[in-house]
Structure formats: structure tokens, C-alpha cells
Amino acid sequence: MAADPPPSPSPLVAAVDLGGTKTAGAVVTGTGELLARAECPTAADGDAEAVFAGVARVLDELAGHPAWPGVTAVGVGSAGPVDTVAGTVSPVNIPSWRGFPLVRRIAERTALPVRLLGDGVALAEAEHWLGAAAGYRDALCMVVSTGVGGGLVLDGRVRPGPSGNAGHIGHLSIQWDGDPCPCGGRGCLEGLASGPAIVRHARAAGWRPTEGGPLTARAVADSARTGDGAALTAFDLAARALAAAIAGTAALVELQAVVIGGGVAQSGPLLFDPLTRHLTHYAGLPFTRGLHLHPAHFGPDAGLIGAAAAALRT
Template structure:
């Protein structure tokens, strides 16, 4: 007897720096992967051209005819009801009809979610949040996003933006944020924010290298005071936002992924220290802090998980 073939979906992970795509199996394995830079400062069609390039590369794979749907995790905010996205760090996309455009290009149904929700989907399915009924999963990269696992299920909210922790204000009199608020977590803890604060404190990249969060992390590992201070500021801001979330929804664990999280102890050690200062209420203490397990593929796996869940059951 021949078994039912494993379902396949395509996944897209769209951020301010790069756009990635994959063909993903029903068990979360990647059969093919494609990636290109995101033209975040370009016009709307220039940004979509990167998405199209990734999808076109995937469609050339022999497994593509078996792809039943497309899951998309996008920098937010998103509007899952309208199928549109308005990423804070992609200025030309305001209400961009991403679901319709991808459906037109692929001929497949499309499931949209925010990138933080995609991380929560992935880590709750196959990663560090799998053993928890209540958790906050975060992306700390070019931007800062988040997703919530509540009562054993990912909770996207009515428009798909629940858990969007990057735009919690942790400094009520802080710098203006492109979202319209002030003192947002993203402006203190994202990769570009870490670079900005390190440079303000006197750090400069070595040689002719670009000023990136990776370069700041390299300098911090050598004991550079300005670089260490920038990571400490990011960790303190993260601690304040995480403690506020714990007070609001009673989480057990925090899972952090994204490029900045890959700096490891440079971020996690001061974060754990600052969390003890901000979690004063008894029910907010003792949070389990974990790095994400699925690495740079977490957004793809999470977008695929959401798309797989919407497929009709096999006949």
C-alpha cells in the first residue's frame, strides 16, 4: 500500500535586510532555500521584485508542483484580514497587498503572519518553546518583533500583530520612532540601534569594515567599552519590555532569535541580570530564557507551519 505523500508548502520570510524562501515538508524540513537582499529603501515594486525573485527560484525546483500553499512571515505590522503589510522598516510598503500579489504569482493560497508570530509558530512546534504553554518568542534583528504562545497555542490576535513587542515604549520621553510613538524597544535593542548607540559612545568599526551589529559584537568580545555598553543598553530595554509582558499575560519562558541574538552571552548575560531587576512581582519571576533553536530558518519554518495547518485534511 502506498502511503499518503507528505504535504509540501512554500514559505517566505520577509525582513528589512533580506527576503528568504523555502519549500518545506510537513515535518518542517527544508527541501530548497533561496534568499536575496530586501530593497528596503526602494519603491514598492523594487521591494516586491525581491519576493518575486525568491519565488521564481523556488518554482524551478522539481518539488514545486507538489506545493499546496504559501506561508508568509513579514516584518510588521501586518493586516491578516486585508492580506496587506506595512513594515515599519520598509517605508514604501504601506498597506501593500502582499497576499494578493503572491497568490497571483504562484497560483497558490497564501497565509500571512507577522515575523514574530512566525517565530512563535516555529519555536512552539519544533524549538525552544515546545515544552511551554505560555511563552514570548522574539526576533531581535534589523527590527524587533514578537509572538505569544498562550494556553498552548500561538495567539496572533485579530489582525495578526499580537505580541509586537518591538513597539512597546520603554522610554516614554525617548526618541521618536517611525511608528509614531516614542522610546520604542526597537529603537534601543535592534541591530541598527546597537550600532547607533555604540558609535555615539565612541566605537568605530575596525579597518574598512561596515558598522554592523556583528562588528559591534566582535569589538565587545575584545572588551571595547562602548560596544559593551551598547549591548547592555539593548539588554536593559529588552528586560523592561519582557517584564511588562510577563506582568500582563503571565508567561513561563522567553525565546529570542534573530541576528542580534546570535551574539550569545553578550546579549543573554546582561539580559538575565537586568530581568532580575525588572521582574519584581512574584508571578513574573523565574522566567526561563532561551535562545531560539531554529536559527535563520525559524521564520520560514513558522510561516510553513501556519500554511500547513490551513491545508484540507488528506482524503
């Protein structure tokens, strides 16, 4: 059963998708059409005001679009954890933001109501509304990018939990004696399957970028497509960690499908082929087998579409 659509196709909303690498924004219609876009790098290592300056820049650019006067609310999907009750965010991969009052700051800048959700929940909102999870009542939707997040669709509805963090699969501990994580745990999935983790795996296995080339998961993927053994090993390790986390989640809540978006998911078969293979080893209980794996329908726009879906219900 598909999620209930936002109430009307006529309102316009603004959407912001804030991650550790970039901050994106859009003006979005009630049918999910993006009328305008803006984007800038996230100053993740800067102080709190430097990070917010990127958000402000994106909002200001959107405000210059002719459609802006029709915007009725702002939806924000942020790297987490978030606190949707307090309106604050504390992204693990943005150290200067701890309890940062993002809702209040955006409301002050735009004079509009603001709806906050975690980036994984935003992906779930988008994919269950109009995307790859629309035909399922029970699904896990994941972001695998600079970080790893998630959102749950259970019994036909997105379930963000009391503070907005339900489904935050990136901080499941996959290795109980693994490396410390900035979240305070050890051996977290994010430290094993994110884009930066794939780069670490590849370099440890002997991969080197081309001279002057970037140290990114995309560069590792490019090498893997040429048959580079170290690069292929890195994706296999990430896929194995993802499989363990997905199987554990399926054992807890029973799932029909898993939808994976984010930059790493755009590597396609390099991630999905070993993930499918490893799931056969980790998903042993009968009700955890046969999960349908899908790439996110919206690709890099999923966070914007999901934030917009939430804002349309504000």
C-alpha cells in the same frame, strides 16, 4: 504542552520570510525539513515594486526546484505590522510598503493559497511547534534583528490576535519621552534594542569599526568579544531595554519562558548575560520571576519554519 503539529507530514509548502535586510524562501515538508532555499537582499529603501521584485525573485527560484509541483500553499512571515484579514503589510522598516497587498500579489504569481503572519508570530509558530518553546504553555517569542517583533503562546496556542499583530513587543514604549519612532510612537523598544540601535549605542560610546569594516551589530559583537568597552556598553543598553519590555509583558500575561531569535540573538552571551542580569531588576512581582530564557532553536530559519507551519494548516 507542545503545539498541535500541522495535520500531515506529506504536503509540501513554500515559505517566505520577509525582513528589512533580506528576503528568504524555502520549500518545506510537513515535518519541518527545508528542501530548497533562496535568498536575496530586501530593497527596503526602494519603491514598492522594487521591494516586491525581491519576493518575486525568491519565489521564482523556488519554483525552479523539482519539488515545486508538490507545493500546496505559501506561508509568508513579514515584518510588521501586518493585516491578516486584508492580506496587507505595512512594515515600519520598509517605508514604501503601506497597506501593500502582499497576499494578493503572491497568490497571483504562484496560483496558490497564501497564509500571512507577522515575523514574530512566525517565530512563535516555529518554536512552539518544534523548537525551544515546545514544552511551554505560555511563552513570548521574539525576533531581535533589523527590527524587533514578537509573538505570544498563551494557554498552549499561538495567539496572533484579530489582525495578526498580537505580541508586537518592538513597539512598546520603553522611554515615554524617548526618540520618535517611525511607527508614530516614542521611545519604542525597537529603537533601543534592534541591530541598528546597538550600532548607534556603540558609536555614541566611542566605538569605531575597523577601517572599511561594516557598521553592523555583528561588527559591534566582534569588538565586544575582544573586550571593547563601548561595544559592551551598547549590548548592555540593548539588554536593559529588552529586560524592561519582557518584564512588562510577563506582568500582563504571565509567562513561563522567553525565546529570542534573529541576528542580534546570535551574539549569544553578549546579549543573554546582561539580559538575565537586568531581568532581576525589572521583573519584581513574584509571578514574573524565574522566566526561562532560550535562544531560538531554529536560528535564522525560524521565520521560514513558522511560515511553513501556518501554510500547512491552510
